[in-house]
Amino acid sequence: MQQNFPLATTLGVWAFMALTAIIGATLLLTGYVWGGTAVWLWAALAYFLISRYASQTAAAVQQGFVTGEQLLQAQKLAALGELAAGLAHEINNPLAIIRQEAEYAQFVLKKSTIGDSPELLEVRDSLREIITQVDRSREITQNLLNFARKREPVLQQVEINRLIEDMVRLVEKEARNKNIHLQRHYDPDLPVVTSDPPLLRQVILNLLNNASYAIGADGEITVATRTLPNREILITVADTGPGIAPEVLPKIFDPFFTTKPQGKGTGLGLAICHGIIQKLGGRISSTSEPGRGATFAVTLPLSAQSQEQPA
Amino acid sequence: MIPTPKILLVDDEDRFRTTMRKLLTGHGLDVTDVDSGHKALTALASQDFDVIVLDLRMPDMDGINTLKAMKDINPDLEVIILTGHASLDDAMEIMQLGGTEYLLKPCSVEALLDKIEIAFERKTIRETHGPQRRSEIPEPEERDQ
Numbered sequence: 001m002q003q004n005f006p007l008a009t010t011l012g013v014w015a016f017m018a019l020t021a022i023i024g025a026t027l028l029l030t031g032y033v034w035g036g037t038a039v040w041l042w043a044a045l046a047y048f049l050i051s052r053y054a055s056q057t058a059a060a061v062q063q064g065f066v067t068g069e070q071l072l073q074a075q076k077l078a079a080l081g082e083l084a085a086g087l088a089h090e091i092n093n094p095l096a097i098i099r100q101e102a103e104y105a106q107f108v109l110k111k112s113t114i115g116d117s118p119e120l121l122e123v124r125d126s127l128r129e130i131i132t133q134v135d136r137s138r139e140i141t142q143n144l145l146n147f148a149r150k151r152e153p154v155l156q157q158v159e160i161n162r163l164i165e166d167m168v169r170l171v172e173k174e175a176r177n178k179n180i181h182l183q184r185h186y187d188p189d190l191p192v193v194t195s196d197p198p199l200l201r202q203v204i205l206n207l208l209n210n211a212s213y214a215i216g217a218d219g220e221i222t223v224a225t226r227t228l229p230n231r232e233i234l235i236t237v238a239d240t241g242p243g244i245a246p247e248v249l250p251k252i253f254d255p256f257f258t259t260k261p262q263g264k265g266t267g268l269g270l271a272i273c274h275g276i277i278q279k280l281g282g283r284i285s286s287t288s289e290p291g292r293g294a295t296f297a298v299t300l301p302l303s304a305q306s307q308e309q310p311a
Numbered sequence: 312m313i314p315t316p317k318i319l320l321v322d323d324e325d326r327f328r329t330t331m332r333k334l335l336t337g338h339g340l341d342v343t344d345v346d347s348g349h350k351a352l353t354a355l356a357s358q359d360f361d362v363i364v365l366d367l368r369m370p371d372m373d374g375i376n377t378l379k380a381m382k383d384i385n386p387d388l389e390v391i392i393l394t395g396h397a398s399l400d401d402a403m404e405i406m407q408l409g410g411t412e413y414l415l416k417p418c419s420v421e422a423l424l425d426k427i428e429i430a431f432e433r434k435t436i437r438e439t440h441g442p443q444r445r446s447e448i449p450e451p452e453e454r455d456q
Binding site: 090091092093 | 324326327330333337395396415416417418419
């Protein structure tokens with residue numbers, strides 16, 4: 001998730017830090033001028049303690065904000081998930097009737113002795129198209145159900161570099177046809193993590209496909225891994241596409257939000273990725289500057305723990 | 312001469328049920344259709360059917376309860392669940408209750424015909440081999456769909 005703090009929160013945190021620095025500096029100065037070395041030492045100690053408290057408080061304020069926003073996003077996703085599942089189920093029944101009527105019309109035409117006039121061929125073609133579009137709609141409802149399905153992660157030892165490389169190779173062949181090159185910057189010392197490989201594959205594949213789609217043709221996708229100082233794993237997928245507009249960036253993990261043309265995307269891919277990474281105890285975020293591509297960052301803990309929020 | 316499979320089609324959606332009956336009849340099956348679980352049980356009490364095609368979501372008696380009641384009458388009944396409301400939990404419960412197959416709407420009539428044919432063959436084999444446990448009866452080959 002994009003971690004944008006409201007201006008008021010950011011200014012408040014900075015004002016608090018600045019105030020602490022001013023008080024500390026005043027203590028040091030007055031202590032040195034009026035009290036000599038002993039008072040100066042006491043003042044220095046007080047300043048050290050106050051500044052430490054201030055930085056911890058500032059971090060807690062920011063952390064609290066992140067947690068609150070993530071909880072809100074999780075609740076929103078859970079509610080939409082239930083709605084999506086209900087919708088998918090209800091739509092399947094009328095879809096079944098539409099498909100069946102078209103099949104029955106085909107069946108009747110097949111048995112009839114009308115012959116093969118151009119008009120009849122048009123009708124047959126039209127019936128085939130109805131069935132094709134029903135099957136396409138069924139795929140969409142299946143995606144909705146997949147999105148809503150609450151599958152608990154099955155934890156295993158995962159070599160992240162290898163898992164990513166498998167997905168990169170899957171995408172690379174088609175990408176090469178569009179003159180899109182994949183660059184690897186894998187950290188060779190990446191530790192083995194405990195996570196859910198099929199769910200992770202789904203996320204990586206989705207990010208790679210999105211990157212390729214964003215570029216269209218002639219560009220580069222850079223996939224990198226590294227270990228963060230807090231022992232988390234960082235995976236980044238960066239593309240040289242047109243980038244994501246700032247007003248769009250905060251919405252990209254929302255269900256049903258898509259920038260793809262009608263019929264090309266359900267707007268569920270990144271929402272599913274967000275849900276998966278959250279279940280695996282990690283975070284997903286994106287950064288982008290229009291015209292300079294986009295970067296998606298996934299952080300994973302060494303050992304996944306379910307982070308699902310109550311619906 | 313190959314006997315005509317007798318099918319009981321249970322679905323509360325009128326248009327779906329009547330068109331499905333016409334389609335299956337057109338493919339040479341003997342189809343009786345009813346719109347509720349209660350009517351299905353009444354039909355079963357008076358007639359023999361080779362294969363039951365059963366919807367899950369029905370207003371008065373849902374598919375799971377209908378399936379339980381049917382299996383109480385005859386544990387060897389071949390039942391195909393055809394539903395728009397699929398969930399992993401439903402599928403597992405159906406398998407535990409002895410539901411033979413599970414199809415998600417919308418599906419092609421060919422897919423349903425394949426399932427019916429397999430279920431019918433299994434019933435025929437069972438009757439030929441006499442009363443045996445389900446697990447001891449050879450499974451007919453699955454067809455590609």
